[in-house]
Amino acid sequence: MDAIRLLGIRDTPLSVEEVLAAVGDQAAGGTTLFVGTVRDHDHGKPVTLLSYSAHPTAEAELRRVAEKVAGDFPVTALAAVHRVGELKLGDAAVIVAVAAAHRGEAFEASRRLIDDLKSEVPIWKHQVFTDGSTEWVGAGE
Template sequence: MAQTHPDHPGELAADDPIRLLEIRDTPLSLDEVFRAVGDPSAGGTALFVGTVRDHDGGADVAALGYSCHPTAEAEMRRVADKVVAEFPVRALAAVHRVGELAVGDLAVVVAVSCAHRGEAFAACRKLIDDLKHEVPIWKHQKFSDGTDEWVGAC
């Protein structure tokens, strides 16, 4: 489990490889996430960006909204801790957006840095796959024909 700073509850300790974990209702930044996983001992950094696409299941997507359960950030932490325990992670970051998004908006950005590229790719894939399946974030898709659909965990 990642350690919190002893003098500042909630603040991450300097040696914690989990550098950024957040769910927010403002636009996401690739640069912010990439900078968060910068580490001079890392030879490989893998970054995944999930964007709102213009179609799903043969239907045209006009927009969508993400919402989450109050435990979502704690679940993100649990997933990140698992990845850090399973892979030789030097630094890890994950940010997911909630609220109303348009086609092309960034919905999720995750990144992992490790000593080698293969480790970074594997850890990043595990991170995004587990976030998608285990963190209680839901997607409400609105289609151009006026119909809509809720999708389980995003």
Template sequence: MADTHAHTHAGDRPDHPGERVADDPIKLLAIRDVPLSLDEVFRAVGDDAAGGTTLFVGTVRNHDGGADVDALGYSCHPTAEAELRRVAEKVVANHPVRALAAVHRVGDLRVGDIAVVVAVSCPHRGEAFEACRMLIDDLKHEVPIWKHQTFSDGTEEWVGAC
């Protein structure tokens, strides 16, 4: 007996609401001076229409440019949250984002601390990976957040968007 039931997928029906950008996909944007929560960011991007969710976590490493890092601090310009929103809006304009979240930490951090968490959910995994990559890359290049590193040899440097 032949199966006469037609099988369709949401991807076969681009008019399905779940394939489009959500009405308000930017769920969480923040710059904070307290430890960041992976659970909070992950929960913020939960969406029943999303088949793929990508989460990126940036942590403080113990070296940079061949030198041992002893201390690290982040600071930001007063416009940083507005710039973060602009970056998020650009990601949403370029990808079918169902939900997006991004938080960055400022203040003094230790090796192993979480410095940034971004997450994006989209109808499909490829879109989620692409959107999340754009979000973290543009955040790092365009949002005025600066990193001050102190190395074990006593030298220091500032790194960040200008």
């Protein structure tokens, strides 16, 4: 069975329950979950608005990243979803989960999955601060 159970770039709210269910596996002794949420500040400045945009190749790049992680670690299942569009404070922007036979493998693979997603998948964050300034942050950050 393919270890990659769920991948997606979505303009609708993300579900922790859906991601956890996708990686459920009786062969797994450990499952990790990471939820990246919209916070109320960045660089010490208050954030008033945040949106994400994705390049048309983002889903293919997400699959490439997931395949590399699944090939480099002995995982039984993994999932990753990222939100695009306008998000509110506290909204889930990204969720990744990994299941493996042992907790160490699950933690290591999960860390690689979120780090590579953030650095290699062409998704950009646009932040608007309370002082009216803006910032774009994206792949390669």
